[in-house]
Amino acid sequence: MQLFLRGIVLPFQKGKALERGIENLTPDSVRLPVATDDSVFPLAQLSPDTLKGQGEELCLLDGMPVVSTISGTVEGTLMIHHPLYGPLQCADVLASGSAESRLPIPKEEELTPDAIIEIARQAAVYDELDGIPLWEKLTHWQMTDEDLAPLHSVLVADGTANDVFGSAPWAVLKDQPGMVLYGLQMAAKAIRFTRCHIATMLPKKRRRALKKAVGRANVYIVGDEYPVTVFADKHMETYRIGVQACLALAQAIKQGKRHTHTVVTVAGSALPAPRNFRVPFGTDIDVLLSACQAQGGYRLVLGDAMTGITSEYRHVPLLPGMTTILAMMPRRVRTPGPCIGCGRCADICHAGLLPYEIVRRSENMHYERLQHLSPTACDGCGACSYICPAGRDVAAEVIEAGKTKGTVFLHWGEDDHE
Numbered sequence: 402m403q404l405f406l407r408g409i410v411l412p413f414q415k416g417k418a419l420e421r422g423i424e425n426l427t428p429d430s431v432r433l434p435v436a437t438d439d440s441v442f443p444l445a446q447l448s449p450d451t452l453k454g455q456g457e458e459l460c461l462l463d464g465m466p467v468v469s470t471i472s473g474t475v476e477g478t479l480m481i482h483h484p485l486y487g488p489l490q491c492a493d494v495l496a497s498g499s500a501e502s503r504l505p506i507p508k509e510e511e512l513t514p515d516a517i518i519e520i521a522r523q524a525a526v527y528d529e530l531d532g533i534p535l536w537e538k539l540t541h542w543q544m545t546d547e548d549l550a551p552l553h554s555v556l557v558a559d560g561t562a563n564d565v566f567g568s569a570p571w572a573v574l575k576d577q578p579g580m581v582l583y584g585l586q587m588a589a590k591a592i593r594f595t596r597c598h599i600a601t602m603l604p605k606k607r608r609r610a611l612k613k614a615v616g617r618a619n620v621y622i623v624g625d626e627y628p629v630t631v632f633a634d635k636h637m638e639t640y641r642i643g644v645q646a647c648l649a650l651a652q653a654i655k656q657g658k659r660h661t662h663t664v665v666t667v668a669g670s671a672l673p674a675p676r677n678f679r680v681p682f683g684t685d686i687d688v689l690l691s692a693c694q695a696q697g698g699y700r701l702v703l704g705d706a707m708t709g710i711t712s713e714y715r716h717v718p719l720l721p722g723m724t725t726i727l728a729m730m731p732r733r734v735r736t737p738g739p740c741i742g743c744g745r746c747a748d749i750c751h752a753g754l755l756p757y758e759i760v761r762r763s764e765n766m767h768y769e770r771l772q773h774l775s776p777t778a779c780d781g782c783g784a785c786s787y788i789c790p791a792g793r794d795v796a797a798e799v800i801e802a803g804k805t806k807g808t809v810f811l812h813w814g815e816d817d818h819e
């Protein structure tokens with residue numbers, strides 16, 4: 402496999418949020434998905450009006466428990482259209498009391514690979530890198546890489562925070578480095594990997610502190626180009642999970658805690674004070690923006706500045722996979738000009754693509770020739786749009802070209818000739 406070490410260096414604006422440390426915020430209510438379609442979930446199944454402890458199971462969703470992330474009572478269910486996750490049937494939980502539900506703590510000798518995966522499932526641990534349940538990933542990797550694992554594979558806790566504003570992984574690594582390492586080692590044991598490390602690009606002072614806390618051999622420093630594509634020494638097959646998933650697995654094993662909270666960075670040009678909050682899943686994003694005194698007239702971006710999506714709707718529940726929320730003041734965007742053929746988009750593309758050529762062929766409807774340019778290898782990192790001097794959204798055009806799969810279907814209306 403050829404590695405492309407290209408990319409861009411972004412102007413990090415993480416400092417202010419990191420200086421404040423992680424602040425705990427408890428909302429008055431949370432909204433938790435209980436079904437991922439538009440069916441009406443029977444409220445009776447959630448035993449409404451009875452006190453649920455934090456971490457108590459409400460129901461099962463896709464084989465994993467949905468747990469109450471605060472101590473409270475289920476008030477009802479409602480349908481929402483989440484900007485990132487589509488239609489969701491959610492339970493409305495109103496905070497009251499301080500009850501907590503925990504899992505039994507296993508003995509060290511009981512921690513077999515399968516037992517660790519089962520704990521990840523019961524504790525409802527999600528990977529913040531993509532919002533996928535950790536037990537699903539571990540199960541898949543355990544089965545697919547059994548033969549290669551000892552020699553050629555490494556499990557990486559991704560603490561890179563490789564975008565402009567997001568600093569949640571760095572804050573978690575500073576706060577509980579030992580627990581992150583323990584969770585990573587348990588995840589590695591679950592898939593029978595002998596190698597694992599924390600990958601990060603922390604500034605020097607913080608890097609030294611992390612190495613001191615977890616041991617130099619457990620830290621791998623990545624380059625500071627965006628996007629990071631190399632998380633381990635070359636020739637190693639890399640598998641990644643988030644540092645928060647590692648922490649949640651460690652807390653489940655050592656303390657019996659289910660995964661109820663996440664650390665999220667709330668930042669952007671419309672906020673006087675960017676912050677990192679530890680909040681329960683299901684917290685209304687508007688509560689976080691209000692806590693940061695977001696000024697009016699901003700655009701809400703769910704996700705980081707390079708790949709996030711804008712949302713008109715601010716009452717969005719924070720769900721696994723969301724670690725950065727941005728409130729950005731609108732700025733004048735110059736009208737995109739024609740491609741000047743400078744080649745910068747190709748120079749920085751880490752996937753080794755020729756974005757300008759893909760766009761040109763797509764615009765000229767040369768769909769049959771697109772396949773050879775591999776537009777589907779684009780991961781949407783946005784680096785080409787960032788660098789383009791003509792102000793073109795090259796990344797969006799490449800992604801669009803990838804969807805054609807070399808074919809175009811033209812619809813000529815009702816044409817039902819037999």
Ligand code: SF4
Binds near residue numbers: 778785
């Ligand atoms: S968005 Fe796609 S084409 Fe553009 S730099 Fe990233 S991987 Fe390359």
Ligand code: SF4
Binds near residue numbers: 757
């Ligand atoms: S960076 Fe922009 S202007 Fe330059 S070749 Fe790519 S698309 Fe064209």
